[in-house]
Amino acid sequence: MLTAEKLEPGVLYEWAVHPSCGAIVLFSGTVRDHAEGRSDVRSLTYEAYESQVVPRFETVVAEARAQWPDIVKVAVHHRIGNLNLGESSVLVVVSSPHRPEAFEAARFLIDILKASIPIWKKEHWADGNDWGTNAHELVNIEEFKSVGGVK
Numbered sequence: 001m002l003t004a005e006k007l008e009p010g011v012l013y014e015w016a017v018h019p020s021c022g023a024i025v026l027f028s029g030t031v032r033d034h035a036e037g038r039s040d041v042r043s044l045t046y047e048a049y050e051s052q053v054v055p056r057f058e059t060v061v062a063e064a065r066a067q068w069p070d071i072v073k074v075a076v077h078h079r080i081g082n083l084n085l086g087e088s089s090v091l092v093v094v095s096s097p098h099r100p101e102a103f104e105a106a107r108f109l110i111d112i113l114k115a116s117i118p119i120w121k122k123e124h125w126a127d128g129n130d131w132g133t134n135a136h137e138l139v140n141i142e143e144f145k146s147v148g149g150v151k
Helices: 009-016 050-067 099-116 141-146
Strands: 023-030 041-048 073-079 081-084 088-096 119-125 128-131
Touching: 009 023, 009 073, 009 088, 023 099, 041 050, 041 073, 050 073, 050 099, 073 099, 088 099
Parallel strands: none
Antiparallel strands: 023 088, 041 081, 041 119, 073 088, 119 128
């Protein structure tokens, strides 16, 4: 899901609870006060084309389900718009009967999201703003897996 609304980790965690699951892994990426080469970040703005991002979210979730067929609930949420320090910009949640699959699938999802989903980040600091310094070429799932992404 791509949204301009505030992300609520607790709500997503509660959604992931399932009677067959003994593990829930929730990852929350939050806005911090620094970035590569910048020590005074005050806020971020995320931009994305929903028509490109949402289908890719669906693809990476399907890939996670294929790799870890025992996972039960899976969600990937990313915020767009202006975010302040401490706010969640991305949430990934996975529930499964056992913890190894939940941890591995959640790690896979956040790593592939960062490598393959076209979401742009602008950093705002005291004296100006600019696009994030860690931009890179996007990769597809197969390329991600072949260059050492989480398996």
